[in-house]
Amino acid sequence: MKTLLIFTLTLLCSGCLEDTAVTPINTINPDSVEYYGVAAANNAFAFDMYSKLVQLESREKNNILFSPYSVSAAMAICYEGTEGTAKEQISNVFYFPANNTVFKVRLKETNDKVYSGSDGYELENANAIWVQEEYPVKEEYIFNVKNYYRSEVTNLDFVEKPDESRDAINEWVEDKTDRKIKDIVPKGSITDDTRLILTNAIYFNGKWEHEFDKKMTSKKTFYPTKREEVSVDMMYISSNFNYSENLKAKIIELPYKGNDLSMYIVLPKGNNITEFENNFTVNEYTELKYNMESLGDVETSIPKFKFETKTELSDSLIEMGVADAFDLKLANFSGISEIRY
Known part of the structure; x- marks a missing residue:
């Protein structure tokens, strides 16, 4: 049984992302690109995710920190290659439109705006897919994730060189995040069955427009x-x-x-x-x-605050309805490769 691993981590990303007036209830089946709001959909998912994390954590005094946009960005790359009920579940939970073209075009417009760059802050997106050497990934999928999802695609040898592969991935993420995010892929996570690894990290470093004295x-x-x-x-x-x-x-x-x-x-x-x-x-x-x-x-x-949170988001996502994508028997990633995981 082949496996696909997803690692998503956000150092810090607090942003103002504006859409036209779009209510979350209309995001699943928009008629055209201009009627789908990425921010509206992401906000709706953020509230759902936060509620689920509160329930699962059963917290008393612990803070909860997560980036809904980072989680959505990682799942969007999966969504591009998912089919069947797994795709429907991701669409329902993340408020992604059923029409892939609408989704890709709108997301690219949003990402181009968010990551357009500024002299006032540093904002770095570290999306990447790491593929086992000679594993047959569809060329259309590779093109789409590079063009629409701002993701890099790199071949590594997970089977013969698991430790070297892990080091290469972690080093790349560290470079992208000013050495702040380390060991995004933990020891022992790469096995002989690993064929794809998806990493997502967002690094943000900015100063207030009106600074505190x-x-x-x-x-x-x-x-x-x-x-x-x-x-x-x-x-x-x-x-x-x-x-x-x-x-x-x-x-x-x-x-x-x-x-x-x-x-x-x-x-x-x-x-x-x-x-x-x-x-x-x-x-x-x-x-x-x-x-x-x-x-x-x-x-x-x-x-004054400093937050650090570590949690397995897969549990929350499964509880929210994204079940098939995390089930090796039910997951359908035929949009990525013809070979069944």
């Missing part, structure tokens, strides 16, 4: 849960930000230099994060964001 950082109260409060180092700034609020939440946009990318921070009214997580929807987020405007200086306090 270190001298303004001070100890303040932070509320991790409704009944808990702690004293933390809190950054402070007062500047002209886009802002909005409703009965449930507040939202603020913190742009990075260049104003091409932004971080959106949503703060629940009150301190009941559990209730907020269970009830805040993607449509409510979209409406809250749509109503943002600049009303003058907004006083903003944010805890």
Whole structure:
């Protein structure tokens, strides 16, 4: 039984990706390219994924960090080569359109915009497919992943040189991410049965358009849960930000230099994060964001933070409905190769 391995990791990618007004419910069968919104679909998946991670983690005080765009980018490359029920499941969970042409063209337009480059920040995409030497991958698939999905395709010898292959992949990812992401392919993951490995990593390094003054950082109260409060180092700034609020939440946009990318921070009214997580929807987020405007200086306090998360996303994706793609007996990757895994 041949295997396909997927490794996806995001160092940091907080971005503002705008679509025309597209609701997630319309993303599966759009009539044409202009009616499919990559950001709308990704936001819908992000909310679904977050809810599932909260359920599976059964967390008390742990933070959850993941990049929905990174996960979607990796699965998009799989989607290009998937057929049958596995393809339908990926489409349903990730809100990918059933029409491959619509999806490819729209995704390429979005990626070209996101990765167009700027003097204000570094943003690097590290998509790659690593193929066992002489394993017959369809030329059409290779062309499509290079042209539409910004992915490189490289041959390695997994069978005779598994350790050297692993080192080559890890070294390539390290180079793409300024040496920040190491060992994306863990020891022992490459076996004699491995035929394809898909890696995805996003590296982002940017500075705030309105930088926080270190001298303004001070100890303040932070509320991790409704009944808990702690004293933390809190950054402070007062500047002209886009802002909005409703009965449930507040939202603020913190742009990075260049104003091409932004971080959106949503703060629940009150301190009941559990209730907020269970009830805040993607449509409510979209409406809250749509109503943002600049009303003058907004006083903003944010805890200094550093997050690291490691989790097996396959469990969450299977729970969400992407089952066949992770089942060697049911997975149909005939769009990649005629040889059955």
